[in-house]
Amino acid sequence: MLIPATMEDIQTYGDSAYALARDPAHSCYPTYADGIKTRVDFCKAAEKALTQETAELLLFLLEGSVAGWISYDWIPKDRYLQIDGCNIQRGTAQALSELLARLSDRFAGYTAYFGYPAENHEAIAFLQSNGFQCIEKSWNHVFAFGRAASFPCAPNIERISRRNFQQFRAVYHADSETYWNCDRIFETLDNWIIFVYRKADAPMAAIFLSRGSAAYEVFGTVFADNRFQEDVFRDLLAAALNACREAGAKHLIYFCEDAQQHVLAELGFRSIGQYVLYTKTL
Secondary structure, three states: OEEEOOHHHHHHHHHHHHHHHOOHHHOOOOOOOOOOOOHHHHHHHHHHHHHOOOEEEEEEEEOOEEEEEEEEEEEHHHOEEEEEEEEEOOOHHHHHHHHHHHHHHHOOOOEEEEEEEOOOHHHHHHHHHOOOEEEEEEEEEEEEOOOOOOOOOOOOEEEOOOOOHHHHHOOOOOOOOOOOOHHHHHHOHHHEEEEEEEEOOEEEEEEEEEOOOOEEEEEEEEEOOOOOOHHHHHHHHHHHHHHHHHHOOOEEEEEEOHHHHHHHHHHOOEEEEEEEEEEEEO
């Protein structure tokens, strides 16, 4: 059974929930198994889910005892909902079944996004059996800056601002299921770092990152002709790493494709595991 949680519940069950959050087989994304986020971060996220009007934290009771908790948040104007905590010791399928019934009744017409580590087999099996579609499979990598040296900068890379944003639009064409399209990125451009790779004065590829207080994240790397080019990718990623270092970032997160993994390893990224994202209109 799912019931609303309280601040006292966070104190009582925080340690056990955090231990589950660090276990890819019993948790969801954002992951706490990446060595970046701490127990303090975990509890702050849980407290935020209790204090925000557009978020909820639910305890999961199984056979009379607490078996974990689930949290999610939503954006009413965009009819967007995402799960951001699913730390369940046992009975994951039952917890998600109850959650889906709750969400379908309250958030009809919203598009729900559920991201999980590939190791959470029970959660993934439930999503696949209940009408969710997998829209992303990628590999989670983390770069820790520390004393790492800067990388050489390629001369044909240009940083994007409001003045030259049209160059990014020429490369990045998000599909209808992608929330962060060009218009939304432009509206919040101060929160992004974007580089475009130009060839013969035409933009041919781009990398774009979202800013965080400590960990920045690569949202994507795109090519105008949809043809991956390893040398271009390496130059764009090097520019992104240099920009993050200059901005004082401690870590850079990248969810990459199969073909990109060895380049990330060469540049010093650490692999965390595979991420899968499922979506469904409620």
